[in-house]
Amino acid sequence: xxxxxxxxxxxxxxxxxxxxxxxxxxxxxxxxxxxxxxxxxxxxxxxxxxxxxxxxxxxxxxxxxxxxxxxxxxxxxxxxxxxxxxxxxxxxxxxxxxxxxxxx
Amino acid sequence: xxxxxxxxxxxxxxxxxxxxxxxxxxxxxxxxxxxxxxxxxxxxxxxxxxxxxxxxxxxxxxxxxxxxxxxxxxxxxxxxxxxxxxxxxxxxxxxxxxxxxxxxxxxxxxxxxxxxxxxxxxxxxxxxxxxxxxxxxxxxxxxxxxxxxxxxxxxxxxxxxxxxxxxxxxxxxxxxxxxxxxxxxxxxxxxxxxxxxxxxxxxxxxxxxxxxxxxxxxxxxxxxxxxxxxxxxxxxxxxxxxxxxxxxxxxxxxxxxxxxxxxxxxxxxxxxxxxxxxxxxxxxxxxxxxxxxxxxxxxxxxxxxxxxxxxxxxxxxxxxxxxxxxxxxxxxxxxxxxxxxxxxxxxxxxxxxxxxxxxxxxxxxxxxxxxxxxxxxxxxxxxxxxxxxxxxxxxxxxxxxxxxxxxxxxxxxx
Ligand code: SF4
Numbered sequence: 001x002x003x004x005x006x007x008x009x010x011x012x013x014x015x016x017x018x019x020x021x022x023x024x025x026x027x028x029x030x031x032x033x034x035x036x037x038x039x040x041x042x043x044x045x046x047x048x049x050x051x052x053x054x055x056x057x058x059x060x061x062x063x064x065x066x067x068x069x070x071x072x073x074x075x076x077x078x079x080x081x082x083x084x085x086x087x088x089x090x091x092x093x094x095x096x097x098x099x100x101x102x103x104x
Numbered sequence: 105x106x107x108x109x110x111x112x113x114x115x116x117x118x119x120x121x122x123x124x125x126x127x128x129x130x131x132x133x134x135x136x137x138x139x140x141x142x143x144x145x146x147x148x149x150x151x152x153x154x155x156x157x158x159x160x161x162x163x164x165x166x167x168x169x170x171x172x173x174x175x176x177x178x179x180x181x182x183x184x185x186x187x188x189x190x191x192x193x194x195x196x197x198x199x200x201x202x203x204x205x206x207x208x209x210x211x212x213x214x215x216x217x218x219x220x221x222x223x224x225x226x227x228x229x230x231x232x233x234x235x236x237x238x239x240x241x242x243x244x245x246x247x248x249x250x251x252x253x254x255x256x257x258x259x260x261x262x263x264x265x266x267x268x269x270x271x272x273x274x275x276x277x278x279x280x281x282x283x284x285x286x287x288x289x290x291x292x293x294x295x296x297x298x299x300x301x302x303x304x305x306x307x308x309x310x311x312x313x314x315x316x317x318x319x320x321x322x323x324x325x326x327x328x329x330x331x332x333x334x335x336x337x338x339x340x341x342x343x344x345x346x347x348x349x350x351x352x353x354x355x356x357x358x359x360x361x362x363x364x365x366x367x368x369x370x371x372x373x374x375x376x377x378x379x380x381x382x383x384x385x386x387x388x389x390x391x392x393x394x395x396x397x398x399x400x401x402x403x404x405x406x407x408x409x410x411x412x413x414x415x416x417x418x419x420x421x422x423x424x425x426x427x428x429x430x431x432x433x434x435x436x437x438x439x440x441x442x443x444x445x446x447x448x449x450x451x452x453x454x455x456x457x458x459x460x461x462x463x464x465x466x467x468x469x470x471x472x473x474x475x476x477x478x479x480x481x482x483x484x485x486x487x488x489x490x491x492x493x494x495x496x497x498x499x500x501x502x503x504x505x506x507x508x509x510x511x512x513x514x515x516x517x518x
Pocket of ligand 1 (some may be wrong): 456457458459462469472473474475476479480484485486487488489490496
């Protein structure tokens, strides 16, 4: 019950306070919505702790974390971390896909 | 039993993703050495300035298992100037769950009531045995009904399915509290599932440990790295008492090693300039006022009580109990279990265990003669070794050699 993990909100039942979240492995898992429901929608990027959504981050937040690090790495002449990139890419792609699907 | 545990570990949702994430974080830090080096140099320059201004020792306390993990895992302690000490404070809810309440849970499990618990609380040892069982784990191997879950929602699902009388051991800080609250508010907790609330509040514990440290070290200066996740709910305002009333700089930091280094640098900067402010470094997720709806939900479902902390005592207004409206779910009421009051509180750690002092930041795990001798992660004696968030367990698992040394060594190239 330790770390906060980023994931993508797949769907939710606000009347029950429940949502399903993909943590990057393609398997949606049930969690409780601990925060203001209005901030959540299909495709939201969320941080989950012990099965409870404790915050949302925006794309910028997720991208910032990644791009800050990769910029710094490039500057330092380091190789980029492919694994990390694909993990962030998956979450980002899924998040966009779901939100795009909703607004159309 | 150990196979059982392995299975439990492997099945917990999100955990694989967590491990994956942490692996990647580690990769990022390794490749991110030059930023760490400049931050380290900045920290050393600021510490020198502090010395020149006559400030001897600076103690910076963290309040979150994840920060402590980051500090230990990435060897951040070994990067600190000699006059700057990083100390772990109360950041582990499982560690401070009183022995008496574990005994209650064990007792209920023997009475045919299914007890749902998190994996680390499952292994917590009580002071006194119930039917010769010292933990929920032992109760289960004696045939009692105990089930490990990774979240409250799992317990709700299982209780719904079984229809059996059951209890959830609701441990946690402000981070999980809004999740518990929303489940009650939305009425999804079945009537057969009672809730043994062990939700603790971080600010009162922070105040207590800072007061104790200040009293004992009058000429030291202090700083606080405030917990990032708790702050997403409570907001930064929850810690302003430390900066405003106690004159202690507070930085709410993210969990990556760079976040922690930035927080330390900012604290030192404030100390050198004689400032004390509450600053949000973790802007990705934290605001000044926090999540007001979550706070409202907590206030609706719970009431604040003076609560018992294992090995420490009663801390005023430091715990949450289900409010009267949800009394039918309150395991204390339903099973006539008595809450510990200041009159009947007793020291409740195993003999020789210093977990209470470790939790308050008054002792390091290595100050405990049992650390890594009689008490190890495989055979934990005290709660700080049982929980993955406990300082002893973090030091034991990540403290010796390995990555910490390696990163520290490479960072020394300056
Ligand atoms: S090492 Fe074990 S016995 Fe010593 S303080 Fe930590 S938990 Fe307690």
